Amino acid sequence: MADPLLEFFTQMDMQGSVVVKDAPKFDLDLYIQNYRGRTKFDRLLLIGRSSVKLCVEALKAALAEAKRGRDTQRYREVVEYLRIAAPNDPDAVYDKKWLERQKLANHEETQRLLSELKGYKNNLVKESIRMGNEDLAKHYESIGDLNAASEHYSKMRPDVSTAKHLIDVGKHLVRVAIQKREWNMVFPHLTKMSLGGQYPEEERSSQPFIRVATGIALLGQDKYNEAALAFLDADPAVPSKAYNELASRNDIAVYGGLLALATMDRKELQAMVLENQNFRTFLEPEPHIRRAVTMFVNGRYSACIEILEGYRTDYLLDIYLQKHVSKIYAKIRSKCVVQYLIPFSCVSLDTLEKAFGSPERPIEEELAGMIEEEVLEAKIDGIERLVNTVKIDPRAQMQASALVSAENYEKQAIERLRRMAIAAADLELMPTKKQGLHHQLGGDLAFGDQEIVMG
Known part of the structure; x- marks a missing residue:
């Protein structure tokens, strides 16, 4: 009899x-x-579909989460x-x-x-209309x-009356856009959450949500460096409940650290x-x-690399990282x-x-791919099993620079x-009274209205 788990995967x-x-x-x-x-259900379902070890445990937890909610389609999906x-x-x-x-x-x-x-709507009370749209949107x-x-949620915006209401509308729309994986729609909603510095307390409390949402959307679009900068700028003083519908404090550390490693040089990382x-502060739970x-x-x-490889499995079970881990x-x-390779002119393949x-x-295959993609400037000696890095000769570089400088100096000297x-x-080129000023067309003087005056 076939193993059901093997058949499932x-x-x-x-x-x-x-x-x-x-x-x-x-620990799950x-x-x-x-x-x-x-996001709790989404994460549990992803783990259930991906992890051989946690499959049944995660699916049962997702089932319990679905029954605590109202989404019958999710329940059907996880039961299947x-x-x-x-x-x-x-x-x-x-x-x-x-x-039923x-x-x-x-x-x-x-x-x-x-x-x-x-x-x-019949009573024309703006606050009631706003709350009615919010209640209906949350239900949907x-x-x-x-x-x-x-x-x-969008229909709430014309009826907002406070800074908090404006921020709440943006959070709702951003959260839904991220669930739908509509990354391009995240940024306009985030832009509309800006209060122009008029309400510093509200802006500070919403800052981590904005940074996390921005980072997730940029990660979804493969913009790793911009995403890293967003996560690195998050404020740790704001409680995680402000953004844990999207990600946790641990996630901010992992996303920011990994993306920074992938895109920044040593000075920037430092x-x-x-x-x-x-x-x-975010890195403390992810040392x-x-x-x-x-x-x-x-x-x-x-x-x-050894440290990161030890956690590859964890990251492959993350709802936002999974598709990007390999890259x-x-x-x-x-x-x-x-x-x-930078300090060496030649390194053995065995090393x-x-x-x-x-x-x-x-x-050897990995290095060949890097050379082909112009990530690495080197040559592979298959017979001697060596990697020869392509170095620029400092003397030749200096001589070439000197020749360019000499040519520029010669041109300037001839002109002078x-x-x-x-x-x-x-001999002078003087403008006529009619012209008044020199006219320069494309770097050459126009002689039409000029006369040569002999001293």
Whole structure:
């Protein structure tokens, strides 16, 4: 009899999902407690679909989370996954009574809120209309109708009366846009949350949410350096409940640290990560990120990679990082190899294999790819098994620079001698009274309205 779990992950693999065979370092219960809102279910479902070790545990937790909410479609989805992965589990059966009861309750609540909103509109009370749209939008979001939720959150904006209301509208719309993976829509909503410095307390409290949302949206668009800067600028003094519908404090440390390693040089990492007092607060619960950055800055590149490889499994189970882990890690590895080779003109492949070897890909093949992509300037000697770095000869570089300077000096000298000869012969180009001023067209003098005056 075939293993149901093996069959489940075979299907996931065929659908293009990431399958993680190793156990992560985090405890699932402690991990998921860092979040609130709909992201809890999304994260649990992703882990259930991806982690061989945590599959059933995560799917059962996602099922419990779905039943605590109102989204019947989510419940159907997770039961279907559980039915394939663990068909003998008692929860792998549809609770038809709950489904029918929840569908009826959702319909009744929708009608009630629509009726209330209609009454508020008839009374023309702006505050009531705003609250009516907010209640209806939150209801639509809770039942999974994100398009309707976004529509009614947007309808709140004309009726806002305070800075807090304006910020709340932006947060709602940003949260829905991120759930829908509409990264381009995140930025206009964030822009409209700006208060122009008129309400410093409200702006400070919303700053981490804005930075986290900006970073997530930029990460979704593969803009790693800009995303790193957003995460590195988050304010640690604001409680995590201000943004844990999107990410946790641990996530900010991981996202910011990894993206900084992938895109910044050693000086930038030292100044913007290790010496950044605000970001160091985020790094406290994720000390391995700080160690990895420190190793890179100190030139211990193989140790940096070893630390990160130990946590690859965890990052492959992150809802925002999963699709980017391979690319981010490849960028970090490439940077490490390039920095490692800088002091040397020649390094053996065996030495590089020992420092950066990976069971997935031979170092020679990796170096060839880096050279082809112009990330590394080097040549591989396959016979002697050496990597010869392409160095610029300082003497040749100095001579070339001197020749350019000499040519520029010669041109300037000839021009000055020409002007001196004209002045010595008492020849001048004088403007006529009609012209009044010299006209210069494309660098040449126009002689049409000029006369030569002999001294």
